[in-house]
Amino acid sequence: MFAITGISGRVGGAAARTLHAYGHSLRAVLRDRAKAAPWAARGAEIALADFADVDALRAAFTGVEGVFVMIPPDFDPGPGYPETRATIAAVREALEAAAPPKVVCLSSVGAQHRHGLGLIAQSALLERELGRLSIPLACVRAAWFMENAGADVATARTRGVIASHLSPLDRSIPMVATADIGAMVAELLMQRWTGTRIVELEGPRRYSPNGVAAVLADLLHRPVRAELVPRDRWDASFRAAGHRHPEARIAMLDGFNSGWITFAKQGCEHHCGATALDAALRPLITESAHAA
Numbered sequence: 001m002f003a004i005t006g007i008s009g010r011v012g013g014a015a016a017r018t019l020h021a022y023g024h025s026l027r028a029v030l031r032d033r034a035k036a037a038p039w040a041a042r043g044a045e046i047a048l049a050d051f052a053d054v055d056a057l058r059a060a061f062t063g064v065e066g067v068f069v070m071i072p073p074d075f076d077p078g079p080g081y082p083e084t085r086a087t088i089a090a091v092r093e094a095l096e097a098a099a100p101p102k103v104v105c106l107s108s109v110g111a112q113h114r115h116g117l118g119l120i121a122q123s124a125l126l127e128r129e130l131g132r133l134s135i136p137l138a139c140v141r142a143a144w145f146m147e148n149a150g151a152d153v154a155t156a157r158t159r160g161v162i163a164s165h166l167s168p169l170d171r172s173i174p175m176v177a178t179a180d181i182g183a184m185v186a187e188l189l190m191q192r193w194t195g196t197r198i199v200e201l202e203g204p205r206r207y208s209p210n211g212v213a214a215v216l217a218d219l220l221h222r223p224v225r226a227e228l229v230p231r232d233r234w235d236a237s238f239r240a241a242g243h244r245h246p247e248a249r250i251a252m253l254d255g256f257n258s259g260w261i262t263f264a265k266q267g268c269e270h271h272c273g274a275t276a277l278d279a280a281l282r283p284l285i286t287e288s289a290h291a292a
Helices: 012-022 037-041 054-061 080-096 120-130 146-160 178-189 210-219 229-242 247-258 275-290
Strands: 003-006 026-029 044-050 066-069 104-110 138-141 162-163 196-201 223-228 269-272
Touching: 003 012, 012 178, 044 054, 044 120, 054 080, 066 080, 066 275, 080 120, 104 120, 104 178, 120 138, 120 229, 138 210, 146 162, 146 178, 146 210, 146 269, 146 275, 162 210, 178 196, 210 223, 210 275, 229 247
Parallel strands: 003 026, 003 066, 026 044, 066 104, 104 138, 138 196, 162 223, 196 269
Antiparallel strands: none
């Protein structure tokens, strides 16, 4: 049996489905009982645990062969990431008490750095804290999620434009589908090792903003172009969208655009998934059409 956090999301769900397909039992670690039914129907044990509740997390992580940990994403963190630090501390304490045979955690490209990461600093903090445990640990440093482009589908469909904070528009960066991340997580959970492993993961090819626009154009059967959002407008536009602390998001984007946030490669395992961008975006386009 494997305990899976984030199971109602794309990565955790993909990991759980892969493990289930291989005949393994699941313990679905959920914060909301309303999301339990699909996993209970698959025969999964349900463990309700808030990430602030160390005792509930300890119980969820006890008596399993391995644990997948992904902390709830915070895209508008306060200075110093206080909420994320509290969550990581609770997870670490729970894992130390439960002592599962192995832990796999979701991290990010660039997490080898200690500064200049913005939002990705949360992944670096998770890696460092879990790395202090005497439990075999695998950190999956995933590339930019292909599914991030789902946010561009509406404007691509209606205006033929996607707004890009990544620049220059013709520079490709590593991207990966969440299905491939989940498959890698499942594969790692089924393995045995000692110490800490760093597993870098990207897709079969890299994409630029112009490349993303071209894929969307093919899927939507209409011309689509990428349009750069000027750097001096970022703060105001993020605040207008409801962000109280856009500094971390801006720092992350600056890190990608400068080339600072990239794979370490040295001392890491490096893998490529099989899912191309069009395959990752096709379901999101269908969902968007149904929602419209």
